Amino acid sequence: MTASDPTAAFRVEAGELLDQIEEALLDLGHCLDDHDLIDAVFRGLHTLKGSGAMFGFDALAGFTHHCESAFDRVRKRLAPATAELVAVILSAQDHMRALLDGGADASESVGAEILARLQMAIDGAPAVTDQAKPARRGWRLTFRLPPEAMANGSNPLMLLDELRELGDARIVALTDKIPPIDELVPTECHVGWAVELCGDIRRSDIEDVFIFVMDDMLLEIEELADEGEAQASLEPCAPAVPIDHAPCGDAPVAPAAPTATTEEPAKALPKAGETVRVPAERLDLLMDRVGELVIVQSRLSQLAHGGAGGGNQVLHSISEEIERLAGELRDTMMVLRMVPVATLFGRFRRLVHDLARDTGKTIELTTEGETTEVDKTVMERLADPMVHLIRNSCDHGLEPAAERVAAGKPAIGQVRLSAKQAGGEVIIAIRDDGRGIDRDRVRAKAEAQGLIQPGQAVSEHDVLQMIFHPGFSTAEQVTNLSGRGVGMDVVKRTIESLRGTIDVTTVPGQGSTISLRIPLTLAIIDGLLVRVGTARYVIPLSAVEECIELSPEEDRRSHGRSLITLRDRLVPFMRLRDMFETRTEPDPHQKIVIISTGADRVGLVVDQIIGSHQTVIKPMSPVHCDVTIFAGATILGDGNVALILDVAQLVALCQHREERRRAAA
Incomplete structure (x- = not known):
């Protein structure tokens, strides 16, 4: 997805909107009389319909319109919310996803079947009357759009037309914020509007008109008490231009310069979004680059601590600084990839x-x-x-x-x-x-x-x-x-x-x-680098509990049973040199690395513990994918390859061997 691909951006946002609609529907299924949830579903459908039509998804907009109309009846208490209605809208939501993706499931017959079920769900139940809510006399509202509203595609005249469709409307343009002509920016919106709506209108109906610009605008809504108040409500305290009921194309002309008025404190607009939507493949690519950096840093560290660069203090200092930065970059990258x-x-x-x-x-x-x-x-x-x-x-x-x-x-x-x-x-x-x-x-x-x-x-x-x-x-x-x-x-x-x-x-x-x-992650892990024979292996550090020494006497004594006593508890262990058939003599002072998965503990006998190692996991080749005791491989600082041990498989293998030994005994 690129910035120049608005259709792809709409698909992503519509998918999130459908998730929100589904969540509200599932909540509504547990509380069918929750009007806040009913309004939430309606607003979601209304937004999806409008956005779909804006981006050319006419089939999606047309289908969603029927669902929106059904929930509008529920919202106005002309029909009840039922479990069957929730189930039908959930099915309709699946069809909306298919229409959004253009898949094979987005057939007209499927949509027609869902709409037939929707009609039965709405018409099959008696209307709901709400005697507790009296009819509305009307509303008085004042709204001002943000200066960049028209540049962002909002049309104030279309908003006024939608308000007229709600009932008997009287509209006055507020021109007190228009700057002098030499300071006026033609692309900015400086006009506000005062509107009086008379009729049986719900507050949520008015809010739905401004649903796309609600977060950035100034909107004040006040209920009218009686007709007398309605007649006198629009006596403007600032220069204003009445707008008749002409079509939207006949736009009113504002005065060149406004009369001085008492300035109202401007409403602080919300800060621009502080999050950035990044395609997943870009994060994956960045993760690969961080992995390569970790490998190069490991090579530099090895060069600085030994060989030709061992005595170079400047190189040693640079190596430590790059190691610190690489570690911080790795941790930051991990956080970016983590999701709840x-x-x-x-x-x-x-x-x-x-x-x-x-x-x-x-x-x-x-x-x-x-x-x-x-x-x-x-x-x-x-x-x-x-x-x-x-x-x-x-x-x-x-x-x-x-x-x-x-x-x-x-x-x-x-x-x-x-x-x-x-x-x-x-x-x-x-x-x-x-x-x-x-x-x-x-x-x-x-x-x-x-x-x-x-x-x-x-x-x-x-x-x-x-x-x-x-x-x-x-x-x-x-x-x-x-x-x-x-x-x-x-x-x-x-x-x-x-x-x-x-x-x-x-x-x-x-x-x-x-x-x-x-x-937690499949990309980079902290590992314990060990040597068995002449080869080196990595054990995931998260599975390591402790390391102990295996003396030659204990080694000879344990042959045949492969058990050690660790804090009054018997722990089985396996010799990796026997498993890997190294055909080399064991080191005089072998080590046992105690690993665990859950409550199961196993010891791995190695020749030498080299130390911790930032491990970039590389997948095994198809030829070696059947070797289950290895989880992957990594490249060491000297360019050699070390295999990563699969802790879970090793624990299971050790337990299986111990059970066979007990059965044979």
């Missing part, structure tokens, strides 16, 4: 609303920790897995209302989304208070598919992980929501591609929790 998970959680309100209608269940979605931030790339890739998990919770997890009541539960099923940061990871949990996962049923299905042998000793963790196996499903019948055994497999593959892990806990009759542990 509220933007992700907000997408699922509509999903749960539709699932409740499809399944006939009453479901309430609650969220916690919406301010937790995560990298935008991670956020985008989390959307699809979470859709599958929420579908499973609503379809498989939650029971129908009658079954819940019979079990002593509330009829309303609960789905809860939560997020929290833990070190360099974010933990996102999907909880439901449904029937829970039947472990025996999962095991029986796994045995039937040959995934485990009958009678084989399998931990509860491994049994629950079976639900993520391709083609695995315990559903008795396939529905349009689930049952084919493909969704959870997609979840596992996506989370693992993000270097994350999935944990499942369940309590029969009380519900299940699926926790996703995801790195």
